[in-house]
Amino acid sequence: MGSDFHFELISQEGRARAGIFTTPHGNLLTPLFAPVGTQGSVKAVTPEQLEALQTNLILANTYHLYLRPGDQLIAGLGGLHRFMHWDKPILTDSGGFQVFSLADNRKIDSDGVTFKSHIDGSTHRITPEKSISIQENLGADIIMAFDECSSPYDLYRNETALERTHTWAERCLQAKTRPDQALFGIIQGGVYPELRERSIDYLTRLDFPGYAIGGLSVGETKAETLSILELMDARLPENKPRYLMGVGSPEDLVTGVLRGVDIFDCVLPTRLARHHVAITRTRRLNIANAKFTTDALPIDESCYCYACRNFSRAYLRHLVLAKEILAATLLTIHNLNTLITLMTDIRVAIIQCRYAQFAAEFLEHWESA
Amino acid sequence: MGSDFHFELISQEGRARAGIFTTPHGNLLTPLFAPVGTQGSVKAVTPEQLEALQTNLILANTYHLYLRPGDQLIAGLGGLHRFMHWDKPILTDSGGFQVFSLADNRKIDSDGVTFKSHIDGSTHRITPEKSISIQENLGADIIMAFDECSSPYDLYRNETALERTHTWAERCLQAKTRPDQALFGIIQGGVYPELRERSIDYLTRLDFPGYAIGGLSVGETKAETLSILELMDARLPENKPRYLMGVGSPEDLVTGVLRGVDIFDCVLPTRLARHHVAITRTRRLNIANAKFTTDALPIDESCYCYACRNFSRAYLRHLVLAKEILAATLLTIHNLNTLITLMTDIRVAIIQCRYAQFAAEFLEHWESA
Numbered sequence: 001m002g003s004d005f006h007f008e009l010i011s012q013e014g015r016a017r018a019g020i021f022t023t024p025h026g027n028l029l030t031p032l033f034a035p036v037g038t039q040g041s042v043k044a045v046t047p048e049q050l051e052a053l054q055t056n057l058i059l060a061n062t063y064h065l066y067l068r069p070g071d072q073l074i075a076g077l078g079g080l081h082r083f084m085h086w087d088k089p090i091l092t093d094s095g096g097f098q099v100f101s102l103a104d105n106r107k108i109d110s111d112g113v114t115f116k117s118h119i120d121g122s123t124h125r126i127t128p129e130k131s132i133s134i135q136e137n138l139g140a141d142i143i144m145a146f147d148e149c150s151s152p153y154d155l156y157r158n159e160t161a162l163e164r165t166h167t168w169a170e171r172c173l174q175a176k177t178r179p180d181q182a183l184f185g186i187i188q189g190g191v192y193p194e195l196r197e198r199s200i201d202y203l204t205r206l207d208f209p210g211y212a213i214g215g216l217s218v219g220e221t222k223a224e225t226l227s228i229l230e231l232m233d234a235r236l237p238e239n240k241p242r243y244l245m246g247v248g249s250p251e252d253l254v255t256g257v258l259r260g261v262d263i264f265d266c267v268l269p270t271r272l273a274r275h276h277v278a279i280t281r282t283r284r285l286n287i288a289n290a291k292f293t294t295d296a297l298p299i300d301e302s303c304y305c306y307a308c309r310n311f312s313r314a315y316l317r318h319l320v321l322a323k324e325i326l327a328a329t330l331l332t333i334h335n336l337n338t339l340i341t342l343m344t345d346i347r348v349a350i351i352q353c354r355y356a357q358f359a360a361e362f363l364e365h366w367e368s369a
Numbered sequence: 370m371g372s373d374f375h376f377e378l379i380s381q382e383g384r385a386r387a388g389i390f391t392t393p394h395g396n397l398l399t400p401l402f403a404p405v406g407t408q409g410s411v412k413a414v415t416p417e418q419l420e421a422l423q424t425n426l427i428l429a430n431t432y433h434l435y436l437r438p439g440d441q442l443i444a445g446l447g448g449l450h451r452f453m454h455w456d457k458p459i460l461t462d463s464g465g466f467q468v469f470s471l472a473d474n475r476k477i478d479s480d481g482v483t484f485k486s487h488i489d490g491s492t493h494r495i496t497p498e499k500s501i502s503i504q505e506n507l508g509a510d511i512i513m514a515f516d517e518c519s520s521p522y523d524l525y526r527n528e529t530a531l532e533r534t535h536t537w538a539e540r541c542l543q544a545k546t547r548p549d550q551a552l553f554g555i556i557q558g559g560v561y562p563e564l565r566e567r568s569i570d571y572l573t574r575l576d577f578p579g580y581a582i583g584g585l586s587v588g589e590t591k592a593e594t595l596s597i598l599e600l601m602d603a604r605l606p607e608n609k610p611r612y613l614m615g616v617g618s619p620e621d622l623v624t625g626v627l628r629g630v631d632i633f634d635c636v637l638p639t640r641l642a643r644h645h646v647a648i649t650r651t652r653r654l655n656i657a658n659a660k661f662t663t664d665a666l667p668i669d670e671s672c673y674c675y676a677c678r679n680f681s682r683a684y685l686r687h688l689v690l691a692k693e694i695l696a697a698t699l700l701t702i703h704n705l706n707t708l709i710t711l712m713t714d715i716r717v718a719i720i721q722c723r724y725a726q727f728a729a730e731f732l733e734h735w736e737s738a
Contacts, residue, residue, distance in 0.1 A: 039691040040684070046698060048675065069662070069687040077665055077683055085679040293438070296446055306417065310454040314446055315409070318438040322408040325694055329415060 005182045005209055007241050011351040015233055015260040016359075018350040021210075021241050023141040024180045025081065025089045026056070030241060030262040031346055033253060033339045034059045034091060035270060039068070040084040043270050044328040045336075047085045052306070053336050054344070057089045057142075059265040062134050063098035067117050067124070071137035079139030091265070093245070094131045094144040094172075094186070097214070108148060110164060128171035136178050142243075144212060145172040147186040152220040158190040166202045173206060184210040184243060191224045193231055200235045210241040213261070217247050226255060233260035250281060250342055251366045254359050257346055264343075269335035274328045276320045279335045281342060282365045285313075287331065292317045305337035306330070374551045374578050376610050380720040384602055384629040385728075387719040390579075390610050392510040393549045394450065394458045395425070399610060399631040400715055402622060402708045403428045403460060404639060408437070409453040412639050413697040414705075416454045421675070422705050423713070426458045426511075428634040431503050432467035436486050436493070440506035448508030460634070462614070463500045463513040463541075463555070466583070477517060479533060497540035505547050511612075513581060514541040516555040521589040527559040535571045542575060553579040553612060560593045562600055569604045579610040582630070586616050595624060602629035619650060619711055620735045623728050626715055633712075638704035643697045645689045648704045650711060651734045654682075656700065661686045674706035675699070 004024045011018040021028040034057040035042045035050065042050055042058060050058070060080060065071060074083050080090055099106055099113050106115035112127030126134075131146035146168050148161035165188050176183050185208035189195030203211065213232060216225050229244070236242055241262045247253070248266020256264060269279055276288040280300040285292075287299070298308035299316065307316070307330040319327035349358040373393045380387040390397040403426040404411045404419065411419055411427060419427070429449060434440060443452050449459055468475055468482050475484035481496030495503075500515035515537050517530040534557045545552050554577035558564030572580065582601060585594050598613070605611055610631045616622070617635020625633060638648055645657040649669040654661075656668070667677035668685065676685070676699040688696035718727040 039687070039693060041688055041691075041693045041695045044694045044698075046675070046695065047679070064691075068691060069683070073663055073683070076663060077681060083681070083684050083687075085684075294442055294445060306415070310416070312446060312452070314438070314442070315452050315454075318408070318452075319410055322410075322433075322437060324408060324410045325413045325697060326410045326415065328694060329413075329698070 004180050007210070007239065009238065013350050013353050013355045014258070016257050016346075016350045016355045017260060017262060018347045019241065019262060021262075023089045023182070025087060025141050028056050028089055028263075029347060031253075031257045031343055031350075032056055032263055033248060033343045034263065034265040035336055036061075036265055036267045037084065038267070039064050040074075040080065042332075044274065044325070044332045049306075049329075049333060050086075050336070051088075053333065053340055055088070055336065055340060057091055057263070058086060059091045059093065060084075060138065060140065061098060062092045062095040062131065062138065065092075065138060066095065066126075066134045067119055071134040075137035075139070079137075081139065089142065090140040091142040092135050092138050092140040092144065094146040095126050095134065096131070096144075096147045096186075097149050097245075099126060100149045108164075110167075128168040129175040132172050132175040132183075136176070136181065139178075139181070141181060142210065143181050143183050145169040145183060145185050145208075147188060147214055149188065149215055149218075150190060152190040152215060152218055152224075154190070155192060158188070158192060158195055162188055162195055162199055166199070169203055169206060173208075182209040184208055184212045186212040186214040186245075187232060188215045190215055191220050191228060193228070196228055196231055197235060200232060204237055208240070210243060211236055212243040212245050214245055216244065217252070226259065229256065229259040229261070236260070248339065250279065250339065251363060253339065253342060254346065254362050257350075257355070258359055269339050270332050273331035273335045276327065276331065278331055279338050281338060281362065287313060287316045287327075288320045289317070299334050300338070303334065303337065305334050307334040373549050376579070376608065378607065382719050382722050382724045383627070385626050385715075385719045385724045386629055386631060387716050388610065388631060390631070392458045392551070394456060394510050397425050397458055397632075398716060400622075400626045400712055401425055401632055402617060402712045403632065403634040404705050405430075405634055405636045406453065407636070408433050409443075409449065411701075412643065413694070413701045418675075418698075418702060419455075419705070422702065422709055424457070424705065424709060426460055426632070427455060428460045428462065429453075429507070429509065430467060431461045431464040431500065431507065434461075434507060435464065435495075435503045436488055440503040444506035444508070448506075450508060458511065459509040460511040461504050461507050461509040461513065463515040464495050464503065465500070465513075465516045465555075466518050466614075468495060469518045477533075479536075497537040498544040501541050501544040501552075505545070505550065508547075508550070510550060511579065512550050512552050514538040514552060514554050514577075516557055516583055518557065518584055518587070519559060521559040521584060521587055521593075523559070524561060527557070527561060527564055531557055531564055531568055535568070538572055538575060542577075551578040553577055553581045555581040555583040555614075556601060557584045559584055560589050560597060562597070565597055565600055566604060569601060573606055577609070579612060580605055581612040581614050583614055585613065586621070595628065598625065598628040598630065605629070617708065619648065619708065620732060622708065622711060623715070623731050626719075626724070627728050638708050639701050642700035642704045645696065645700065647700055648707050650707060650731065656682060656685045656696075657689045658686070668703050669707075672703065672706060674703050676703040
């Protein structure tokens, strides 16, 4: 890590942490939630609308951008920040999770993964070195080590995958050349405490500037997730940011922060928006529901987002039924606002040493959807 | 027309006119182009984005809003302005054109039209009185008389339709109750000069506050359109605004203004945007074209819209291929900006008495798409 990056904890309450992560494209105030822009666009909103939401960090997917439009094309146009017109920090994943999700269309060996494109069936190969090369072409501020994901309950495969993940993490570190990118290691190990501990110990010896928690929220129980998070929180270095990948429901953000997580990302708020579901701090509303037909209230009376300040549930329901694009845009704005303002309030609560109470009240009021 | 409406010509050059049309929701500076929000949303953009484009007037469709969500529902929620969060002027059509477009699914008699909904096949009936009632529930600033449209070349049907259009225009005037809406008469008559003249004479005797030119750009030749426009320009009262319905390519705006038209509307810029086509003042670009793959230029280097200030053709092409909603949003913003700034420049040119030259140069550079 060059001097471009610096992580400072400014406040702690119990295991909850408030910090500042300095990057070449600005400071990230943690804990934070990052919206996902899989293909170089956070679906249904403009960068201008994202900025109005005080979005700080966004995630883009290496696998998708490598296949289309291609990382070299993006590099030739000045990198991903310029390409998608986002001057704040960007994080790219390694491509590992997407490639392993291809199931029958990929083959793993000790050197890397060969797979078929979901777009045109063409054959491609990603190795740790290739993943870093792609991510260097994209030019995100935070990049991820290429890892092997497994199903959470297969001990043998988790052990094999873990060995590869560790070897590949070292190869990623060696392949990396850009000083303006922070490479995070990814802890794997499924639901197995011994594997998680082994992974933490191995990767912390490599001294990454941050650690991602992989392989959670992929099928295991909530109790298992929380237990693994607690184990990791106790063992990970305090002075490095921790990033819980793919987690983003309001209750998971609150419980994650209680267990020492600093960074979250998830497609949930944007994907639900395109399926007519609004997220508030206390519940989910399917805005297509007939009960909203003549409802003059905004999605959430306590919300100050552009959608809630200006539009009724009745109008949003009409837009959904009429298949108007504006429905997706307004619901995306609202859902992102819910998560981003939640994280801001969480951060302030930690700094003011009242987060334990905040979290207890929040979780009490949450109606599971 | 109550005192809520006032039309003043502030400048004329040849037949081109610059004016101000005062409405309860603000002044319309003419000539102007109105984007179309068929179902109460200009597709793919927010009202905030429309305002940033200096949009003045938008059009909404009576037929669509009557069927879904229903004009009474909209009235109950405070009218269309509040429903769709648009505080500037709105124009609604009469439903006539949409109903007549249903072809086999409608029956016309001297009292009105019975038709089947394109949504659920349910049977409905619109009479002149019903059209006014719906438009009063919606509450647009400018509303349209219920008319019968015909194919432009059928003399017999045009004559019959014209009689009905005239009788219905009188019934609309009698049915109208709201002083805060201006009801425009619609001139019909196909490509037949005698019919157009008869229609103008009949409807001007009824002293509408404005006149719409219906039944043009529906299949006749450009030469016929222009000849009818010239005939109408010479015969329509000078002190009333003229609205050419459904016309909106840049060259048609320029030639329409040359023939005394004040108001235009069209789905063209928003529809083309959703089909990856960008409109500039000189041409159309299909942004999905492979030649834009690595093109770092904006759609139009001389354009200052949000899309052109911030995004390359290569990025827009990527968004189109990746089926990202943002492609439609950015192209819509660009296309509307092209037409709206064109109309502003036209207005200034008229006021500065250099529109003849402006129009000649414009039409010379236009590459037909």
